[in-house]
Amino acid sequence: MKIGIVGLPGSGKTTIFNALTGGHAETSSYSGAKKEVNLAIVNVPDKRLDALSDMYKPKKTIHAQVQYVDVGGGISGKDADGRAKDASMDEILRLLRPVDALVHVIRNFERPGDAADPQRDLEAFESELVLTDLIALERRIEKVEKEIIKGKKGDPNEFELLKKAYEVLNSGHALRSLNKIAMSPLLKGYALLSAKPCIVVLNSADELSVGETHLVAPEGVVTVEIKGRLEMELKELQPDEAEAFRKDLGLSIPATDRLIQESYALLGLISFFTVGEDEVRAWDIAAGTHAQKAAGVIHSDIEKGFIRAEVVSYEDLMSHGSYVAAQRAGKVRLEGKDYVIKDGDVVNFRFNV
Ligand SMILES: Nc1nc2c(ncn2[C@@H]2O[C@H](COP(=O)(O)OP(=O)(O)O)[C@@H](O)[C@H]2O)c(=O)[nH]1
Ligand SMILES: [Mg+2]
Incomplete structure (x- = not known):
């Protein structure tokens, strides 16, 4: 199962990626997004697995895992201010097509001459997703319609479904808002971005207190607030050192743990355990x-x-x-x-x- 990290350029995607994975992918300067793709497999934190491991003292303890991919760039190839940038749209779409869910990172920190406006950025990016899907559907609808008119094999059910999906998008809504359409096997093949389940990450500045920022997320979308840069830096420390810092800063469990757990749930996954002296292991299966x-x-x-x-x-x-x-x-x-x-x-x- 793979989760794509998306968002406007400079929103902190790579920073969040590093905070999640303990990686050292290069973050971008304010001027432009980096092009390279970052990919990592992450253990899903699970207190139950830790407790089972304490009970059995096995040689190996194996966590359930999820994969994160940071594709970089913005979907339209423009940043928040409309400046063109380097990552190509086709390339990003190609990379995002196979992911099972999206983590949408939103900037909630100031940059020089540019105050944070998470609500604006959230809506701007949602519109990008919707627009991208609209364009893809438009092409497909034309094609199926032509086939039907020619009496060829165009599927009328597919045509109806495509038109319904088109209406949803045209009214400015993401396809995930309509579960029946988003889950339809007929549409699955199109890998539409706004149909993918999504979590919003509010990437907050160190000096903000968690919960201070009011953000209205799209319907059914969970928001997790993370101090991305801070969490990334804490990942650099030894676990006990990081723990001490967390206490000082009044942070409880790492917000990144919560994000991983939320993404796991978002994918519809649950865990069962196998236990023994050799191995205690969490296995992921669909609910x-x-x-x-x-x-x-x-x-x-x-x-x-x-x-x-x-x-x-x-x-x-x-x-x-x-x-x-x-x-x-x-x-x-x-x-x-x-x-x-x-x-x-x-x-x-x-x-x-
Ligand atoms: N203050 C602050 N700066 C951040 C945070 N996250 C990212 N940044 C900075 O924003 C810039 C862009 O971050 P990056 O992760 O490369 O964004 P990306 O283009 O979305 O991958 C870098 O200079 C980061 O140091 C954060 O949580 N707080
Ligand atoms: Mg980046």
Whole structure:
């Protein structure tokens, strides 16, 4: 699962990318966006996994992961003030097409002669997404219409759907605002940007207090406020040093952790755990996945030879102190192939090879 970091040039995309990944990608000067693409895989922080790891003391602890890509540039190839810049629109679109969700970074810090106006920037970028999709749809609608008129294979259902989507965009709304359209398999193939689930990151100046800035995000879009530059700098320190700084600054859990967790949820992912002395591991699956299918995430042989899933919830395991104790208390269940795995299930698959 891949998440694209997007936003106007100079909004702090690369800074947020570094804060998330502990990377050292080069940030841009005020004058122009850097062109290169940054890609990183990030562990999803999970207190439950840490606790399970404390319980089992395994050789390895493996987190669920998400991928972030910082494509740079702005979608239209212009910055907030309408100056042309270097990253080409086609290139950015090509890079964004395969991502599963967007993290939209908004500048909430001043730059020389340019006060922060997050609401304006948010709306400007939303309009860019909508406009980009409108142009793509317009082309496609023309094509399908021609095919239908010629009596060729143009699909009338697709045509109707495209027109509906077009109306939504034309009224200035992102396609994600209409779940039925955004989720439609027919439209999925177009990889429309405004249909992708989105989180807004308010990238705030160090001196602001969190919550001070009023920002109205589009419907259904979660906002996470992050002091991007500060978090990036804290990532440079040893964990205990960073912790001490956080205390001094009155920051609780890193906002970047929250952003990673929110992006994970945004992708519709939940975690189940496997435990043992060798390895304690979090596995990501789509919410609603059945036990047998979930087994396939670990190995196709386990899916094929699936017999039963031995399941105990994380809470039950922890409150009884050990697997054996939870078992004695009747908290370990045997579930069949159609059992829907829940977030936090600790699972031991029984299978034939
Ligand atoms: N004060 C402040 N400056 C920031 C913050 N985030 C980024 N910047 C600065 O804004 C400029 C552009 O940042 P960059 O991450 O390269 O933006 P991008 O073009 O969106 O990738 C750099 O000079 C950063 O140091 C922040 O949270 N606070
Ligand atoms: Mg950048």
